[in-house]
Amino acid sequence: MIVLKAVLASKDREYISAWLDFVQGSPFGATMRFTAFSQWESFQEYMHEHEGQELPDLVIAEPEFLNPWLESMGGEPGVPWLLLSEGHEDVEEDKRLMKYQPLPTLLDAVLNASRQPRRKKVHRLGQQTISIGVVSASGGSGKTAVALHMAKQLGLAGYAVLYLNLETLDSVLPFLEKGLKRSVQRMPDAETGLSRLLYDLKVSRKGSGKQGQTQTSSKGIDGYVLRHEGLKADVFWPLSNRKELLQMSCEDTTGLIQYLSIAGQYDVLILDGDSDWDGRSEGILEAADALVWLVEDDLSAMHRWGQWMLHAERTKPDLHQSVLDRACFVVNKYRDSVVNALPRPDLQLNAVLPYIPSWKQLSQEEVMLSSPIFQREIKRLCAMLVQDGEEDLKQTGRIHNGDGWAL
Incomplete structure (x- = not known):
């Protein structure tokens, strides 16, 4: 509470x-x-x-x-x-x-x-890139909607933002495709940007001779990404070959996030993945500077949240403690009060995001990205994670x- x-x-x-x-x-x-x-x-x-x-x-x-x-x-x-x-x-x-x-x-x-x-976390922009993972122990918790809104609000605030979607079956293309087609594309083969970057990073790691180390490419990131004007952020066109995503290991994911961070082109990376224990999800949990952990106020979601924490505590205690240190726990689809008890005494809620009934019948990308009530609360959530020139509170x-x- x-x-x-x-x-x-x-x-x-x-x-x-x-x-x-x-x-x-x-x-x-x-x-x-x-x-x-x-x-x-x-x-x-x-x-x-x-x-x-x-x-x-x-x-x-x-x-x-x-x-x-x-x-x-x-x-x-x-x-x-x-x-x-x-x-x-x-x-x-x-x-x-x-x-x-x-x-x-x-x-x-x-x-x-x-x-x-x-x-929950305060980051001093202008010194380094901050990566924010939007995660959950339950599918359907609204990760993509929250991630897109965070990218847009930070972009509107003047920060250089990259949105990275690593879902196996992405839910983002219906909301981004129209805007991508209206945007000025930076490369002729736009739909292969992420695929080529993943390949180039693997080649770079092999060339470096050091496991897990990724060298910065002289190409920079511009050759791989697209600008989405409606989102006010850069994005990768979603991978069409699901096999590439399924084969991504935790090392591949952390290497990708590391590369995007050290390139210095962005103030904020917004990371959106699956609600699972696959390599991509684990890579986001390990590499993100801050986590927005979403939970719904229902018995099943609370139970899954508690089970995830219990499993992590038993099998990966270092990751479990690190998640607690970096995570901002947020009730999404909030309706006036939190009814269900939190699953563990070491967990607490840091924020809430409102339920938007009109999203049940979405037909246009502008509707989902333009809710004034949701935008207001997302701004407050962003302020919890990204602050200029302040120390951790x-x-x-x-x-x-x-x-x-x-x-």
């Missing part, structure tokens, strides 16, 4: 107590955690201690707390905030939270305002500081 962390600051201790008592006894108690302060010094110390760490999802404060804090942060705190107001302050309406109104209404407003991404536990109440 995703727990939103918020800070509440008010001079009125009775108001704070009523707020926390209500949360503790309500359904909000499972989804929100508040740390509350009635003194400026304790609030200031707490916020200062958390600079450079994982900040709260939201700050709700009266003007006596909020204004000095915003001033100390230069007006750019990097944290969403709401002014706990009695109606006299000069502040934008979407930043005002009226102090005296029904507590369920207050907490609904808090929940909406704190829908900010929980950062680590989760912190409950903190009781001075007169602070933690719930």
Whole structure:
């Protein structure tokens, strides 16, 4: 379950107590955690201690707390905030939270305002390419839709992106084919780009004389890829010979990802593979810098997720721990709440992506790639994985500081 962390600051201790008592006894108690302060010094110390760490999802404060804090942060705190107001302050309406109104209404407003991404991994672009694998233990979890949306949103943000699909039976061509035909092709034999690159890399590895080592080709990547303008990313035309994919080993896959990364042409690689234990899937799990692990909120999907983790823990403990360190676990097709229990205590959810009913009857690529609701949540997911110039942010536990109440 995703727990939103918020800070509440008010001079009125009775108001704070009523707020926390209500949360503790309500359904909000499972989804929100508040740390509350009635003194400026304790609030200031707490916020200062958390600079450079994982900040709260939201700050709700009266003007006596909020204004000095915003001033100390230069007006750019990097944290969403709401002014706990009695109606006299000069502040934008979407930043005002009226102090005296029904507590369920207050907490609904808090929940909406704190829908900010929980950062799992932070990457400093401009230094090296980051590869993001979109994976799952269950088929039909929506990996391709998520991968395509991530590629598009990062491309729109100005990053150089390559989308790589390694599914045995790709589901992506119906959504990309029209756009590929409209794009300016970089090579006459567009449909053989990935096949030729895989062959060239095998020849390169043999020539290097070192197992698993891939030499950078002087050709670069331009000769193998196509630009897809609708996706705002480069892509490979899907392989038509399934045998080539079935024969790809884990070494072949890691070598391909390594080559695409060290070439330095892209900021982000989006990797899309099968939900299986084949060499391609294992290669993505081993080589990706970050993983978006999708799970659906149903009993079968949760069970498969747990079984995958159990099998990996028993057979490949190093890979199991590495996956836990790099993965952002995401419920896809989310509908208001997560009903099923997570399969293991060492697993936690980091984000959700909404269910889009209209995708059940897709007839055009533009429909799937243009859902405003899904795009908004994908942007937040991307922000969890790709941030300029920041260090990794680590989760912190409950903190009781001075007169602070933690719930």
